[in-house]
Amino acid sequence: MRIGEVATAAGVSTRALRYYEEQGLLTSVRSASGQRHYGEDAVERVRWVQALYAAGLSSRAILGLLPCVHTGVATPEMIEQLIAERERIDAQVRELTATRDRLDAVIAAARGRSRECSYAS
Numbered sequence: 001m002r003i004g005e006v007a008t009a010a011g012v013s014t015r016a017l018r019y020y021e022e023q024g025l026l027t028s029v030r031s032a033s034g035q036r037h038y039g040e041d042a043v044e045r046v047r048w049v050q051a052l053y054a055a056g057l058s059s060r061a062i063l064g065l066l067p068c069v070h071t072g073v074a075t076p077e078m079i080e081q082l083i084a085e086r087e088r089i090d091a092q093v094r095e096l097t098a099t100r101d102r103l104d105a106v107i108a109a110a111r112g113r114s115r116e117c118s119y120a121s
């Protein structure tokens with residue numbers, strides 16, 4: 001697949017793909033004319049990279065985890081890193097849930113006051 005095809009299929013920019021290559025997260029082979037060509041697994045790999053970035057992992061952490069993500073085989077150190085990242089994400093989820101609940105309370109209170117204000121008109 002060419003860079004534009006991978007970008008479209010994965011929902012990212014070609015610039016993002018070039019950055020992933022610079023970071024060692026993605027590889028391509030060059031044609032005689034210099035065009036990048038990616039393997040069939042490139043779209044899935046890019047989606048994983050995107051998901052891991054969205055979860056707050058650094059490119060260095062992602063680089064260390066990708067072999068395990070794709071093969072299911074991990075060293076004890078990789079397993080520890082995976083567990084640590086999962087715990088960090090769980091903490092983020094708890095914080096986001098608490099923030100959402102506080103926003104719900106503010107919205108409910110604001111709606112209640114908004115009704116009171118409209119009755120006063």
